[in-house]
Amino acid sequence: MKTLRELADFLGGKIIGNPDTQIKGVSGIENAKEGDITFIASPKYIDAAKNTNASAIIAPEDIPGCNAAKLVVKNPYLGFARTVELFLVRKREPHGVDDKANIGNNVTLGKDISIFAYAVIDNDVKVGDRVTIYPGVFVGRGSVIGNDTIIYANNAIREETSIGQRVIIHSNCSIGGDGFGFVQEKGKHLKIPQVGNVVIEDDVEVGANVCIDRATLGTTIVRKGTKIDNHVQIAHNVDIGENCILVSQVGISGSCKIGNNVVLAGQVGIADHIRIGDNVIVGAKSGVGRNVPANSLISGAPAYEHSKWRRTQACLPKLSDAFKTIRSLEKRIKHLEKKLDSK
Secondary structure (H helix, E strand, C coil): CEEHHHHHHHHCCEEECCCCCEECEECCCCCCCCCEEEECCCHHHHHHHHHCCCCEEEECCCCCCCCCEEEECCCHHHHHHHHHHHHHCCCCCCCEECCCCEECCCCEECCCCEECCCCEECCCCEECCCCEECCCCEECCCCEECCCCEECCCCEECCCCEECCCCEECCCCEEEECCCCEEEECCEEEECCCCCEEEECCCCEECCCCEEECCCCCEEEECCCCEECCCCEECCCCEECCCCEECCCCEECCCCEECCCCEECCCCEECCCCEECCCCEECCCCEECCCECCCCEEECCCCEEHHHHHHHHHHHHHHHHHHHHHHHHHHHHHHHHHHHHHC
């Protein structure tokens, strides 16, 4: 339990209301009850804020007509996230190495680690401090895992993979699997050896069921701070910049280079060898088949400037009427031409 004053000190916020309000938990605005704190980050939730049963609300400003106490901060969403962490996220206690884990030769294990049953750590692996590796994880030969990284159950981390600090990898991912490389000879597809590796830098989060393929030669790299949603495919030799967001079902073909702070919305597909500049946003279900300059906002398949795409989309429902009008005009023009010809 915390007082609102203690939370204000923790978040660096301003209190409107009783600073001694007791906060017992955190909840969404519609489900909150007395003793809870909730948040509002958008004006569209003002009516819900006025009707909430929460004792306090984290908000960007005062909310007239709202009886709950307010904790005003610049970024309510961030304030809410930190409050959830304070109240609800349990601190991880190290469990050591389970007797049923399989640890190879010449493996370096850091301090305060947790390696659970049926994890397999191959030879020559280096595991940093406070790393947690859940059941069913395979870590291939020569891989490196940085401090404070969490690898959830049933992940395959192939050989020579480098994973940075504070990385989170959710379940059922394939990191460092072979890139999709084949050459045709006499009607057959012959495999091109995939002998590169994968590097995942610090503070990256990888969602469930993600595949990041090793490079043919060199490195497939995901740079620091990037967040990857579930069901994303990253092909061989792809270079993803810092602090990018890749939403579910994105597919990136081989040898693409993605800049920093890029957002790829759901189901975006990118052809091979494409270059995407910094700060680009690609709308959902877009197909990118050519290079995209920095600071662009594009949508569509094939993708082009978002504002033009929106105008095109607005016209699509009217196409059938427009077609009827064109056919009618064609008939009238032919009729007029016949009249002119007969004179």
